[in-house]
Amino acid sequence: QQQVKQSPQSLIVQKGGISIINCAYENTAFDYFPWYQQFPGKGPALLIAIRPDVSEKKEGRFTISFNKSAKQFSLHIMDSQPGDSATYFCAASKARRDDMRFGAGTRLTVKP
Amino acid sequence: NAGVTQTPKFQVLKTGQSMTLQCAQDMNHEYMSWYRQDPGMGLRLIHYSVGAGITDQGEVPNGYNVSRSTTEDFPLRLLSAAPSQTSVYFCASQWGTGSTGELFFGEGSRLTVL
Numbered sequence: 001q002q003q004v005k006q007s008p009q010s011l012i013v014q015k016g017g018i019s020i021i022n023c024a025y026e027n028t029a030f031d032y033f034p035w036y037q038q039f040p041g042k043g044p045a046l047l048i049a050i051r052p053d054v055s056e057k058k059e060g061r062f063t064i065s066f067n068k069s070a071k072q073f074s075l076h077i078m079d080s081q082p083g084d085s086a087t088y089f090c091a092a093s094k095a096r097r098d099d100m101r102f103g104a105g106t107r108l109t110v111k112p
Numbered sequence: 113n114a115g116v117t118q119t120p121k122f123q124v125l126k127t128g129q130s131m132t133l134q135c136a137q138d139m140n141h142e143y144m145s146w147y148r149q150d151p152g153m154g155l156r157l158i159h160y161s162v163g164a165g166i167t168d169q170g171e172v173p174n175g176y177n178v179s180r181s182t183t184e185d186f187p188l189r190l191l192s193a194a195p196s197q198t199s200v201y202f203c204a205s206q207w208g209t210g211s212t213g214e215l216f217f218g219e220g221s222r223l224t225v226l
Contacts, residue, residue, distance in 0.1 A: 006154070032212045043116070043202050043217030044155070051212075089154055093212075098145070098170060100215075102154035 003027055004092050006103025013110050019077040021106045023090035026071065030092035035064065035075050038087045038105075047088070048075070080110045114138050118203050118218035125193045125225045133188040133221050135203030141216070143206040144186040145170070146178065148199040149220070155202065161186055193225045 006023045013019045023033075034049035050057045050064040050073065057064045063076040077084055087107050093100035119134045137144065145160035157170030161180040175197060177189040186205075190197060203218045 002154075004154075009152075036215075041219065043204075043219050044215075045217065046214045049212070091155075098157060098160045098168065100157070101171075102156070104152050104154045 002104065003101040004090060004103045006090050006106060008106060009104070010107045011109070013080045013108065015080065015082060015110055015112050017080050017110075019075075019080045019084070019108055019110070021075045021088055021090070021108070022072065023074065023092075023103050024070075024072045025092045025101075027092070027094065028071065029094040032093045032100075033064070033066065033073050034091050034093075035062075036089045036091065036102075038089065040086075044089060077108075080108075082110045082112050084108060085110050116203055116205055116216050116218035118201075118221050120221060121219070122222050123224070125190075125223065127194060127225060129193050130189070130191050131193065131223075132190075133201055133203075133223070135186045135188065135218060136184050137186075137203075137205040137216070138184065139205060139207070139216065140183060141205035141207050142183070143208065144180065145204050145206075145215075146176070146186070146188045147202045147204060148172065149202060150199050158188065158201075190223075193223075195225045197223065198225045199223060 035047045036044035037047040038044040048059050061078045066073045087105045089105050090103040116137045146158040147155040156172045159178040161167045201221045204215045
């Protein structure tokens with residue numbers, strides 16, 4: 001079963017708009033929640049990450065919101081740009097790197 | 113900086129053939145791993161290594177072998193390829209073995225098994 005459920009599968013946003021991608025997890029032992037960004041033909045690259053002791057983390061136009069009680073976290077991209085068009089993966093891990101589980105991915109398209 | 117280098121980028125195999133996907137990193141990272149990426153499935157861990165001479169199974173290890181004779185190299189072997197192994201394979205490395213920290217990925221190897 002998929003331990004990290006990600007939605008939507010695909011997302012189209014106009015330039016300047018807000019992109020929101022959601023993830024939900026089941027295992028309460030998860031304690032690290034990164035987001036990876038992947039451009040076509042490239043490997044994923046770490047975008048931003050959060051630990052469960054904070055409810056929000058912001059880096060530039062990218063914000064992670066974390067709701068521990070609901071076991072959900074989301075990525076918000078403010079002022080979305082065509083250069084943000086990529087596939088985004090959420091992930092969750094506990095204790096060790098080999099415990100990390102990825103969501104299915106969201107293909108974001110930002111239209112100019 | 114080369115980072116994580118994977119070869120080949122593309123490969124077509126026939127069912128039953130064997131091959132090795134190569135992965136090398138020049139960052140002196142202890143942790144290395146192999147993932148497969150399939151549509152709608154995200155990235156799934158195949159095998160990983162926490163240092164030279166140490167390997168272990170991940171989420172989907174069946175049909176794959178690995179070895180780690182040096183810190184830099186972590187090849188993935190398919191002994192008898194099956195169509196179900198058609199996928200994009202990513203090698204990744206990380207400094208240290210803890211649960212946090214950045215995974216550095218290669219650019220991927222696209223494998224098609226006919």
